Amino acid sequence: MSIPRPLLQTNEAQLIKRICDGEREAFYELLHPYERMIYAIAISIVKNPADAEEVAQEAVLKAFSNLVSFRGDAKFSTWLAQITYNEAKMKLRKARPHLYESIDAQQQNEDGDYSPTDFADWRPIPSELLEVCEIRETLLNAINLLSSTYREVLVLRDVQLLSIKETTTILGISEAAVKTRLHRARLLLRDSLAPGFDGFWIKGQTYRKVRPW
Amino acid sequence: MTTIEISCVEVWREISNYLDEELSPDLRDRMEAHFSACAHCTAVLDGTRNAVALLGDGRLFQMPEGFSKRLYKKIQGLP
Ligand SMILES: [Zn+2]
Numbered sequence: 001m002s003i004p005r006p007l008l009q010t011n012e013a014q015l016i017k018r019i020c021d022g023e024r025e026a027f028y029e030l031l032h033p034y035e036r037m038i039y040a041i042a043i044s045i046v047k048n049p050a051d052a053e054e055v056a057q058e059a060v061l062k063a064f065s066n067l068v069s070f071r072g073d074a075k076f077s078t079w080l081a082q083i084t085y086n087e088a089k090m091k092l093r094k095a096r097p098h099l100y101e102s103i104d105a106q107q108q109n110e111d112g113d114y115s116p117t118d119f120a121d122w123r124p125i126p127s128e129l130l131e132v133c134e135i136r137e138t139l140l141n142a143i144n145l146l147s148s149t150y151r152e153v154l155v156l157r158d159v160q161l162l163s164i165k166e167t168t169t170i171l172g173i174s175e176a177a178v179k180t181r182l183h184r185a186r187l188l189l190r191d192s193l194a195p196g197f198d199g200f201w202i203k204g205q206t207y208r209k210v211r212p213w
Numbered sequence: 214m215t216t217i218e219i220s221c222v223e224v225w226r227e228i229s230n231y232l233d234e235e236l237s238p239d240l241r242d243r244m245e246a247h248f249s250a251c252a253h254c255t256a257v258l259d260g261t262r263n264a265v266a267l268l269g270d271g272r273l274f275q276m277p278e279g280f281s282k283r284l285y286k287k288i289q290g291l292p
Binding site: 024027028031032035036039040043049053056057060061064115116124125127130131136139140143154158159161164179182183186187189190193194 | 225226228229233235257259260264267271272273274275276277280283284285287288289291
């Protein structure tokens with residue numbers, strides 16, 4: 001995180017050269033900073049840890065065997081994120097083709113204005129609470145309940161902190177679509193973090209108070 | 214110069230772009246004028262900012278135990 005970008009890119013270019021020259025160990029060094037990114041993208045699409053790990057491994061193998069074709073005109077991280085995204089989507093399509101959401105169904109959600117609920121006693125959730133396993137799970141649940149259209153944009157932009165441009169490249173959608181989906185995703189997530197909704201995101205599940213206040 | 218007022222609905226539409234600093238200076242000023250006078254929109258802004266901050270926190274997505282090691286093994290096994 002703290003390595004300045006130009007330096008990082010030079011470093012990566014050198015690593016890639018070494019790998020292409022046959023130095024296998026350098027590949028791990030190249031990949032290491034992006035392990036979490038690969039995992040986060042994978043799990044945000046396939047939703048369960050075992051599948052996400054499989055996707056991650058497939059993505060890594062694919063990245064390795066295609067490394068010679070990486071030209072360096074895109075950032076390595078974007079290239080890797082795109083490979084991971086494609087692998088995850090493929091896995092999803094293979095596993096449950098009948099559940100694969102149609103474009104039409106997704107499109108419907110994007111029409112019309114959304115009115116955020118007014119929560120009288122809103123108080124922010126401090127980041128330190130992410131140390132608490134239950135809070136983390138509650139938040140991950142909330143993300144998982146978003147439709148995939150929203151979840152994907154949210155994970156790339158707000159979890160991986162990729163730029164709008166990088167996100168358009170990976171998802172193959174327009175900048176306007178990225179902004180619209182991100183907007184809706186953030187507001188929906190904000191609603192689900194509100195008091196009274198804690199642990200209550202899955203219909204029929206018993207209410208569980210997670211917030212400590 | 215007075216800023217032209219905008220409605221809550223217009224503010225909600227641009228909250229995400231506001232957080233990303235993707236607005237024209239003019240619209241940003243109008244949003245800010247609105248926030249200083251509207252508690253509901255301020256709450257929506259704060260809540261959304263809170264959600265975004267939690268998402269960006271490295272602690273949220275934790276890799277499974279041994280993930281890194283298994284990935285490494287996979288690479289080692291490459292032809
Ligand atoms: Zn307002």
